Amino acid sequence: MSQVEQRLADMGITIGDAPAAAAKYLPFVISGNLIFVSGQLPMQDGAIKCQGKLGADVSLEAGEEAAKICAINIISQLKAAVGDLDRITRIVKLGGFVNSTADFSQQPAVINGASNLMFDAFGETVGAHARAAVSAPALPFDVAVEIDAVAEFK
Amino acid sequence: MSQVEQRLADMGITIGDAPAAAAKYLPFVISGNLIFVSGQLPMQDGAIKCQGKLGADVSLEAGEEAAKICAINIISQLKAAVGDLDRITRIVKLGGFVNSTADFSQQPAVINGASNLMFDAFGETVGAHARAAVSAPALPFDVAVEIDAVAEFK
Amino acid sequence: MSQVEQRLADMGITIGDAPAAAAKYLPFVISGNLIFVSGQLPMQDGAIKCQGKLGADVSLEAGEEAAKICAINIISQLKAAVGDLDRITRIVKLGGFVNSTADFSQQPAVINGASNLMFDAFGETVGAHARAAVSAPALPFDVAVEIDAVAEFK
Numbered sequence: 001m002s003q004v005e006q007r008l009a010d011m012g013i014t015i016g017d018a019p020a021a022a023a024k025y026l027p028f029v030i031s032g033n034l035i036f037v038s039g040q041l042p043m044q045d046g047a048i049k050c051q052g053k054l055g056a057d058v059s060l061e062a063g064e065e066a067a068k069i070c071a072i073n074i075i076s077q078l079k080a081a082v083g084d085l086d087r088i089t090r091i092v093k094l095g096g097f098v099n100s101t102a103d104f105s106q107q108p109a110v111i112n113g114a115s116n117l118m119f120d121a122f123g124e125t126v127g128a129h130a131r132a133a134v135s136a137p138a139l140p141f142d143v144a145v146e147i148d149a150v151a152e153f154k
Numbered sequence: 155m156s157q158v159e160q161r162l163a164d165m166g167i168t169i170g171d172a173p174a175a176a177a178k179y180l181p182f183v184i185s186g187n188l189i190f191v192s193g194q195l196p197m198q199d200g201a202i203k204c205q206g207k208l209g210a211d212v213s214l215e216a217g218e219e220a221a222k223i224c225a226i227n228i229i230s231q232l233k234a235a236v237g238d239l240d241r242i243t244r245i246v247k248l249g250g251f252v253n254s255t256a257d258f259s260q261q262p263a264v265i266n267g268a269s270n271l272m273f274d275a276f277g278e279t280v281g282a283h284a285r286a287a288v289s290a291p292a293l294p295f296d297v298a299v300e301i302d303a304v305a306e307f308k
Numbered sequence: 309m310s311q312v313e314q315r316l317a318d319m320g321i322t323i324g325d326a327p328a329a330a331a332k333y334l335p336f337v338i339s340g341n342l343i344f345v346s347g348q349l350p351m352q353d354g355a356i357k358c359q360g361k362l363g364a365d366v367s368l369e370a371g372e373e374a375a376k377i378c379a380i381n382i383i384s385q386l387k388a389a390v391g392d393l394d395r396i397t398r399i400v401k402l403g404g405f406v407n408s409t410a411d412f413s414q415q416p417a418v419i420n421g422a423s424n425l426m427f428d429a430f431g432e433t434v435g436a437h438a439r440a441a442v443s444a445p446a447l448p449f450d451v452a453v454e455i456d457a458v459a460e461f462k
Contacts (some may be wrong), residue, residue, distance in 0.1 A: 022262045023262045023263070023265070023266045023269060024266055024269045024270055024273055025248070025269045025282070025283055025284065025285045026282045026283060026284055027284070028284055029244065029246050029247065029282070029283055029284040031187075031188065031244060031246045031304075031306045032186075032187070032306075032340075033339075033340070034339065036246055036247045036284040036304070037284060038247075038284040038285050038286060039285070039286030039287065039288065053256070055446075090337065090339060092337050092339045092344055093337065093344045093346075094333070095286065097286075097288045100445065100446050101256075101445070101446070102291075102361070102409075102445045102446050103446065104446050105446060105447070105448060105449050105450045106448070107446070107447065107448045108330045108331045108448050109331070111331070112331045112332055115331060115332045115333045116332055119332055128333070128334045128337070129333055129334060129337055130333065130334055130335070130336055130337040130344040130345060130346040130456075131333045131346050131347070132346060132347030132403065132405075132454065132456040133347060133448060134347065134405045134444045134447055134448075134454055135444045135445050135446040135447065136288040136289045136290065136444065136445070137254065137255070137256045137289050137290070137291040137410075137445040138209075138254050138255065138256050138257065138258050138259060138261070138289040139259070139261065139288055139289065140259060140260070140261045140262050140287060140288075141259055142259045146286065146288055148284075148286040150339075150344070152339045152340075176416045177416045177417070177419070177420045177423060178420055178423045178424055178427060179402070179423045179436065179437055179438065179439045180436045180437060180438055181438070182438055183398065183400050183401065183436070183437055183438040185341075185342065185398060185400045185458075185460045186340075186341070186460075190400055190401045190438040190458070191438060192401075192438040192439050192440060193439070193440030193441065193442070207410070249440065251440075251442045255410075256445075290442040290443045290444065291408065291409070291410045291443050291444070291445040292363075292408050292409070292410050292411065292412045292413060292415070292443040293413070293415065293442055293443065294413060294414070294415045294416050294441060294442075295413055296413045300440065300442055302438075302440040
């Protein structure tokens, strides 16, 4: 088991099968030593875990948890891409989209659910990433959060 | 004529002049073997083809068609970048923004209009890309869809 | 002083300390010869300079100015990344998010505030970038504009 998966296991998180793409595209593409991961949704065991909007029917805590599940799915895709997660040399960038009302302004706190998991799973150096966190008025299947990623591997 | 343009011609699609940037920036930038394509709009022969919002005045079919036109414009930019489209080794990533109401949740179906064209034009290997599909509450010139892209070439 | 900073100084712009990340992530990450800059907000001397929505309480001029401040902060991050800004060989891509109402369609004009500064600071070749400009229904801390970036350096 990779060190990354051991750390995740210590937090009670298992990296399962990577979710399939929702349409005619791929969940990740490798170019050079970069992995571009498609926008991941808060799917767990094939089911959507968190629907609705921050600022209305989804609490900040539920939004953070949704972001964490997106991050777990990003890690699943990275594992599918490189096999051994210890080959990941850097989480380069997360792009976080929060399904929210027009008066919600805590996008960073929501996406922290994903950022914190990356630090916990990959450590302070490899897990430290750039990111953008913005709102969207709506997201696929009415999920609360969607996050895409770029990672570097060797 | 490149194989890619032949396939497009067989579908009745001609790759014309690449649309100019709407302001003081470039329609694409090359860095290493990656081409970063600016957000493309559903422009055809200099005119905007699809305005309005999904979930309100734009149907799913019209949205898919708008996404397809964005994809044709991405391909036009790639041709302007590398000359021969057969030099494109991978459509790496599409970033799709759907102009929609807050209760619209079929962003993937809309952006499929672009994804399907990439598969049809570049084939299953080169055309297979990562992507994100989200909504925006508004887009430039009130277009229904905007899509940016990263592609790899040799 | 780098040529880039001299040009900025001639415009009355000083590149100060780069803003800290708003949460558990980094303001930039280097991968290969690319710098991925996190979404920058219109922060100046630690204070948010422009809050609200285009199309409602923020004028086009104020939005452009907010985009310009985001660009100054992107340049601050690039300086923190490479030390000497003359090492930047290309502003590759800007991703601009405009906090707006659903009927606002001048995203390009707003983000021009950032694009123009990149041209002025880095010159026509290095400063010429790809970009996407879209709206978001809400942004962190209710800022009017958020912009992330990819740049190339040697």
